Amino acid sequence: xxxxxxxxxxxxxxxxxxxxxxxxxxxxxxxxQLFEGPxxxxxxxxxxxxxxxxxxxxxxxxxxxxDDDLRRGQPTVHKKWDEATAILVGDALQTFAFELxxxxxxxxxxxxxxxxxxxxVASGAEGMVLGQAQDIxxxxxxxxxxxxxITALQANKTGALIRxxxxxxxxxxxxxxxxxxxxxxxxxxxxxxxxxxxxxxGDEAKAGKRLQKxxxxxxxxxxxxxxxxxxxxxxxxxxxxxxxxxxxxDDKADNLRDAAxxxxxxxx
Amino acid sequence: xxxxxxxxxxxxxxxxxxxxxxxxxxxxxxxxQLFEGPxxxxxxxxxxxxxxxxxxxxxxxxxxxxDDDLRRGQPTVHKKWDEATAILVGDALQTFAFELxxxxxxxxxxxxxxxxxxxxVASGAEGMVLGQAQDIxxxxxxxxxxxxxITALQANKTGALIRxxxxxxxxxxxxxxxxxxxxxxxxxxxxxxxxxxxxxxGDEAKAGKRLQKxxxxxxxxxxxxxxxxxxxxxxxxxxxxxxxxxxxxDDKADNLRDAAxxxxxxxx
Numbered sequence: 001x002x003x004x005x006x007x008x009x010x011x012x013x014x015x016x017x018x019x020x021x022x023x024x025x026x027x028x029x030x031x032x033q034l035f036e037g038p039x040x041x042x043x044x045x046x047x048x049x050x051x052x053x054x055x056x057x058x059x060x061x062x063x064x065x066x067d068d069d070l071r072r073g074q075p076t077v078h079k080k081w082d083e084a085t086a087i088l089v090g091d092a093l094q095t096f097a098f099e100l101x102x103x104x105x106x107x108x109x110x111x112x113x114x115x116x117x118x119x120x121v122a123s124g125a126e127g128m129v130l131g132q133a134q135d136i137x138x139x140x141x142x143x144x145x146x147x148x149x150i151t152a153l154q155a156n157k158t159g160a161l162i163r164x165x166x167x168x169x170x171x172x173x174x175x176x177x178x179x180x181x182x183x184x185x186x187x188x189x190x191x192x193x194x195x196x197x198x199x200x201x202g203d204e205a206k207a208g209k210r211l212q213k214x215x216x217x218x219x220x221x222x223x224x225x226x227x228x229x230x231x232x233x234x235x236x237x238x239x240x241x242x243x244x245x246x247x248x249x250d251d252k253a254d255n256l257r258d259a260a261x262x263x264x265x266x267x268x
Numbered sequence: 269x270x271x272x273x274x275x276x277x278x279x280x281x282x283x284x285x286x287x288x289x290x291x292x293x294x295x296x297x298x299x300x301q302l303f304e305g306p307x308x309x310x311x312x313x314x315x316x317x318x319x320x321x322x323x324x325x326x327x328x329x330x331x332x333x334x335d336d337d338l339r340r341g342q343p344t345v346h347k348k349w350d351e352a353t354a355i356l357v358g359d360a361l362q363t364f365a366f367e368l369x370x371x372x373x374x375x376x377x378x379x380x381x382x383x384x385x386x387x388x389v390a391s392g393a394e395g396m397v398l399g400q401a402q403d404i405x406x407x408x409x410x411x412x413x414x415x416x417x418i419t420a421l422q423a424n425k426t427g428a429l430i431r432x433x434x435x436x437x438x439x440x441x442x443x444x445x446x447x448x449x450x451x452x453x454x455x456x457x458x459x460x461x462x463x464x465x466x467x468x469x470g471d472e473a474k475a476g477k478r479l480q481k482x483x484x485x486x487x488x489x490x491x492x493x494x495x496x497x498x499x500x501x502x503x504x505x506x507x508x509x510x511x512x513x514x515x516x517x518d519d520k521a522d523n524l525r526d527a528a529x530x531x532x533x534x535x536x
Contacts, residue, residue, distance in 0.1 A: 004417055007401030009393050059359060064351030083332030084404055087355070091327060091362065092393040098366045099388035102381050109377035113370050116384060120367035125277050125360040133275030136352055149272055 008081050012089035013096065015080065016054045019072035019208075023191070023263070024049040024165040030255045031169030031180050040105040045115060045168050048100040052123055053161060055093035058086050060132065066213070073208030094123075107172050114171050122160040131157025144220040151189065158195075159188035166256075182245035183256065190238035191263045193231050196221040198267070200228065206267050235264045276349050280357035281364065283348065284322045287340035287476075291459070291531070292317040292433040298523045299437030299448055308373040313383060313436050316368040320391055321429055323361035326354050328400065334481070341476030362391075375440050382439050390428040399425025412488040419457065426463075427456035434524075450513035451524065458506035459531045461499050464489040466535070468496065474535050503532045 025046035032042040061068040061076040062083060069079050078086035100106070101115050121127055134153045138145050145153065166184035170177035199211050200223045214221045222231045242260040246253040293314035300310040329336040329344040330351060337347050346354035368374075369383050389395055402421045406413050413421065434452035438445035467479050468491045482489045490499045510528040514521040 004402045004406065004413075004421055007398075007405040009397060009401040013393060055359075059355055062351075062355060064355060083330075085401075087327050087330060087332060088397050088401055088404075091323075091358070092397045094359065094362055095388050095392035095397070098384060099392060102385040102388065109381045113377045113380055116366060117370040120363050120370065124363035124367060125281060129277060129356050129360045129363070130275075133277040133353075133356055134272045136356075137275035138272065145272075153272060 007088075008085050009088050009092055012058075012077050012081055012085055013051075013093055015074075016058050016077050016089055016093060017050060019074070020050075020054075021266075022046075022050060023259070024053050024161055026259065027162065027165035027184070027256075028168045030259065031166045032172055033255075034169060034249055034252050035173030035175050037107075037173050038105060041107055041172055042169070044100050044103055044106050045172065048097040048115075048119070049161065049165050049168070051093045051100065052097040052119065055090040055097070056123070056128060056132075056161075058090040058093065062086055065132075065136075068210055070204075070209050073205075111172060111174070115168060118167065118171065119164055122164040127156055127160035128158075131155075131160070139217070139219065144224075146220075147222075147225050150220060150222065150225065154189065154192045155185070158192050159185065162188035162191065179245050179248050183242045183260070186238045186242035186245065187260050187263060190235045190242065190260070193222040193235040193238070194264045194266065196223045197228065197231055197235070199223075202267060232264075239264055275356075276353050277356050277360055280326075280345050280349055280353055281319075281322075281361055283342075284326050284345050284357055284361060285318060287342065288318075288322075289534075290314075290318060291527070292321050292429055294527065295430065295433035295452070295524075296436045298527065299434045300440055301523075302437060302517055302520050303441030303443050305375075305441050306373060309375055309440055310437070312368050312371055312374050313440065316365040316383075316387070317429065317433050317436070319361045319368065320365040320387065323358040323365070324391070324396060324400075324429075326358040326361065330354055333400075333404075336478055338477050341473075379440060379442070383436060386435065386439065387432055390432040395424055395428035396426075399423075399428070407485070407487065412492075414488075415490075415493050418488060418490065418493065422457065422460040423453070426460050427453065430456035430459065447513050447516050451510045451528070454506045454510035454513065455528050455531060458503045458510065458528070461490045461503040461506070462532045462534065464491045465496065465499055465503070467491075470535060500532075507532055 028046040028049055029042045057071060058077045060066050061071055062078055068076055070076065077089050098116055101119065102112055106112050106115065123129065131153055135157060138153065163181055163184040166180040167177040170180050198207060199214055199221065202211050204211050226234055239260045243257050246256055296314040296317055297310045325339060326345045328334050329339055330346055336344055338344065345357050366384055369387065370380055374380050374383065391397065399421055403425060406421065431449055431452040434448040435445040438448050466475060467482055470479050472479050494502055507528045511525050514524055
């Protein structure tokens with residue numbers, strides 16, 4: 001018997017994880033290099049967080065969510081195939097992220113469990129998904145969010161995975177993640193402010209996605225609340241804060257310092 | 269500052285895991301009782317598989333997938349709330365399943381990793397999601413599936429989680445899962461044949477979901493391929509096969525034997 005056609009799910013998984021900045025995977029590997037440890041374990045953890053992030057983008061782009069046609073300069077998964085495929089591709093990418101973290105080269109069993117638990121908390125109903133739900137609830141709240149509220153929302157929606165990425169290197173090494181948590185908390189917020197600035201001033205061709213959606217939807221952003229210059233100033237402060245959090249580490253942390261500067265200078 | 273409203277995601281997770289037969293959770297606990305082990309670990313593993321199964325139902329019921337309005341006698345999550353909420357509820361239930369398996373009472377770290385890896389394989393793009401993708405691909409294939417093809421498809425779509433449920437008890441105890449794998453392979457197929465019979469002859473009020481969808485869609489089922497009596501006969505053979513696979517165990521396995529008989533006698 002010919003095997004049944006597998007459908008486009010594995011092809012869609014490959015498609016959805018192609019391209020992008022790979023910031024989260026970069027943070028895992030670069031934070032892990034502050035410590036000792038097998039490189040293969042770092043790479044699997046980096047692949048896991050990129051799969052987790054890609055799943056969130058595929059589902060976030062669906063018509064019932066943000067309804068985006070373009071991602072990383074390519075048609076979104078539900079445009080390239082269909083909505084059913086996009087739902088399954090996102091589902092399977094989440095599963096694959098946890099499967100990767102459970103594999104042998106990712107430290108001993110206790111380390112793998114620590115990474116799986118912390119990623120589940122960061123990405124689930126108390127982390128990233130909570131942030132997405134708060135974002136949707138805010139749209140129907142009938143009023144603009146305050147600066148504190150947007151900061152809290154983004155700490156969940158985009159901050160939690162960025163924090164996990166930086167902390168994972170310390171967890172893999174059995175080291176104290178606290179300095180990396182401070183670094184990534186400031187970095188994550190700076191990243192989101194830069195995203196809002198880019199949404200206002202950026203070039204769609206370079207960004208590879210639709211821009212000015214939040215302004216069109218009348219949603220409060222860091223730019224609408226702080227003004228363009230105020231937002232730039234706040235992002236610069238946060239980058240300084242991120243760099244300061246790394247004072248414990250010598251020039252081994254220079255790549256992380258550069259990454260902090262990159263997130264506010266990028267144009268994509 | 270008032271915290272942002274969390275949105276309906278956690279409420280939706282509770283709603284989606286309410287009701288149902290809890291067959292998979294029952295299998296985890298009942299198979300685990302063949303061996304020694306802490307009851308709390310069994311219950312967490314049972315909760316995990318029920319969350320995983322509930323996530324698959326919430327996403328499967330979405331308009332882009334099976335488009336169902338009723339599940340377990342209640343409105344489906346996207347009918348009770350909306351599609352965005354249903355996508356997030358399913359996503360968070362999957363995450364929560366892996367989080368539960370990573371918790372302390374579920375055996376030692378190596379056992380937890382074994383359960384997480386096997387659940388990821390059973391539910392991901394080589395297991396349940398593959399079965400769902402094959403099911404969608406079959407609809408657009410322009411021909412009816414053969415009996416072998418439907419059997420292979422269902423072994424992925426519904427069989428993989430049922431097998432995991434029975435095997436988990438042995439994995440928790442560090443015992444050989446092979447007899448339970450044979451039991452659950454036969455049970456899972458009998459369950460699906462019974463589902464097709466129920467779809468043809470059942471009562472929608474008792475089933476708590478829409479019936480005769482496959483027939484209306486012109487899809488091949490075990491009933492359309494074997495006839496009603498042929499399907500009943502095949503299901504009975506499979507139940508005998510499932511019961512035989514347990515011959516190693518004495519009357520401790522009677523609950524599992526009863527469960528096998530239940531899956532073909534049920535009317536919901």
